[in-house]
Every structure is written in C-alpha cells, then in structure tokens.
Amino acid sequence: MIQQVTVFVPASIANLGCGFDIMGMAIESAGDILSMEMSEGDGIEIINRTDYDIPSTVDDNVMTPSIRAMLAAAGVKCHLKVTLMCKIMPGSGIGSSAASAAGAVVALNHLLGNRFSEKEMVEFAMEGEALSSGGAKHADNVAPAILGGIVLICSYSPFEYIHIPFPDTFCAAIAHPRITVRTSDSRAVLPEDIPLKDAINQWANVGGLVAGFINKDIGLVGRSMRDVVVEKHRKKFIPGFDDLRDKLFAAGAKAFNISGSGPSVFALCDGEEKAKDLCKIMSDHFQSLGITADSLVAHGDNRGARVIF
Ligand code: HSE
Numbered sequence: 001m002i003q004q005v006t007v008f009v010p011a012s013i014a015n016l017g018c019g020f021d022i023m024g025m026a027i028e029s030a031g032d033i034l035s036m037e038m039s040e041g042d043g044i045e046i047i048n049r050t051d052y053d054i055p056s057t058v059d060d061n062v063m064t065p066s067i068r069a070m071l072a073a074a075g076v077k078c079h080l081k082v083t084l085m086c087k088i089m090p091g092s093g094i095g096s097s098a099a100s101a102a103g104a105v106v107a108l109n110h111l112l113g114n115r116f117s118e119k120e121m122v123e124f125a126m127e128g129e130a131l132s133s134g135g136a137k138h139a140d141n142v143a144p145a146i147l148g149g150i151v152l153i154c155s156y157s158p159f160e161y162i163h164i165p166f167p168d169t170f171c172a173a174i175a176h177p178r179i180t181v182r183t184s185d186s187r188a189v190l191p192e193d194i195p196l197k198d199a200i201n202q203w204a205n206v207g208g209l210v211a212g213f214i215n216k217d218i219g220l221v222g223r224s225m226r227d228v229v230v231e232k233h234r235k236k237f238i239p240g241f242d243d244l245r246d247k248l249f250a251a252g253a254k255a256f257n258i259s260g261s262g263p264s265v266f267a268l269c270d271g272e273e274k275a276k277d278l279c280k281i282m283s284d285h286f287q288s289l290g291i292t293a294d295s296l297v298a299h300g301d302n303r304g305a306r307v308i309f
Pocket of ligand 1: 015021022133138140186187260261
C-alpha cells in the first residue's frame, strides 16, 4: 500500500544579526512544497519538478541524512519517493536547504503516524543542514522552518530552544542579489576566537533582541539586531553593504543584516508599505552595481511547516 503526503515549508532568515547559529525566523511569501510517497521496499528516490538544479545523487541531497536518521530511529524500512514541486532558490540565503530537510522530516513523520516530537524533528533536520554547511549542525533555519515564528536555540547539547511568535506589525524587506555565496565558504572566513569586548557586545544584543521580540518593541529589536562578530567578515561578499545599510536606515529601516550566510540581505521595519519602499532601495542599490536582485516583502510565518494535503 502506498501512503502519500504533501507539505509546505516556509523560508527562513537565520542569525537575525547577532544570533549566529542560534536564532532564526520563518517568513511568509516563500517556501518549498514537496510530496512524499511511502511504499514497501527500501531506498530513497528524489524527483525534481522545480526549475532549479538540485544535487544529482540521493547521497548528496540534504534530505537524505535527515530521512535516514528518522527511519533508523523509528526502526522502519521502506521505499520513499520524494517529489520536489516548489523550491526556494538554492543558494539564496533564505533557508533553501533547511526547507528541504525540514520538509522531508515533517512529511516522513506524518507518514510514520507522528511518532516524533517537534524537537526530535528539528534534530533530524539538522543532519541535512550539516551536509550543506560543511559539517556544522545548526538549527537556526530548520527550527523556525518547522516550528514557525522566531526560534532561539538555548543549547545544542542537550538540544533546547524557545519559540517566540513573530509580532504581526513587524515586516521584513528581503533582497537576493544574484551572486553566489556558498555557506561553506562564508563559514570558512570566520575566526575561531573572538575578542571579549565583541562577545560582551554580542551577548548584550542577543538579550535585547529576544526581549524586543517578546515585548513587540521594534525600536529595541532594531538597536539589538546588530552583529559585531560575524558581519565584518562576511559583508565583503555583498557589494556595497555599508552603503546600502546607510540608505535603508535613512529611509526608516530599524535593522539591516545579512540573511543567514547570504547573499540575501534583509531589513526590518514596522509596516508593509515601508517594507515595499525598502525593497525598492535594495533592488536599485544592486542594480546600480550591475547586479540583478529579487526582492520580497515578508511578514513572519507563525505556523511553520504543515501538511497541505
Ligand atoms: N547560521 C548559519 C550561518 C546559517 O550563518 O552560516 C546558514 O546556514
């Protein structure tokens, strides 16, 4: 007998400035749709019906380690056919690989009778993220992709997180310049150690950011969503980064950062109309540098990955 399910998984913005590898949020307006069929037998088959290239072998796809980990934990042997129907553009920096891994575990958990918790699903999905980031297991995209809203990872060992709804009145403007920045490359430029003064600044910002989201205080969020550790090493990948930040703040943005490992960038503000203005500034900025950019206005997605049929 064949069982089948189709899921939607939202895109996500990782790091949120100061929260490198420990914070992320899910966004509306973009996401993956995939279906999964379970039948008797063994093995994983991946069919790509999207416009994008995906790794050509099953072993290279981020879904595979996540699926294998969940099947092993469940003690189940079966054949799985996964069909990707709609995909966030790979390499865009808004959680494309995370959406695949998250979608695979949410679909498989449904087919297995929902035997795993949300937390366990996030842990399985991290196996796929490790493949795409050159070995680093991080949950700042997969956790919000699965749970929705904003997620703060309090600890990786043991794994623990807190979930915060994304305030309705906040809005993000996101731009994806069509340049290539591989996650593994943008992690390779980061130092092993950081000065204590930067650490003090960063953990103060993380505290302020969490309090700002909980209190729905966009001013505090904006003052806290500043990254003094990672951004200085990564902004060289994004042409005119500092200049763009100045233009966006002058136009009313409350925060501006790299989305995950880039190349997408995002600004936060308090309303959709302002976000549209910020998107135009970002598109014009990249265009003036000869770079095509897609832009997107996005509210938070507080529902997370879900079965759609
Ligand atoms: N936290 C990750 C990074 C997100 O910034 O490298 C990208 O996968």
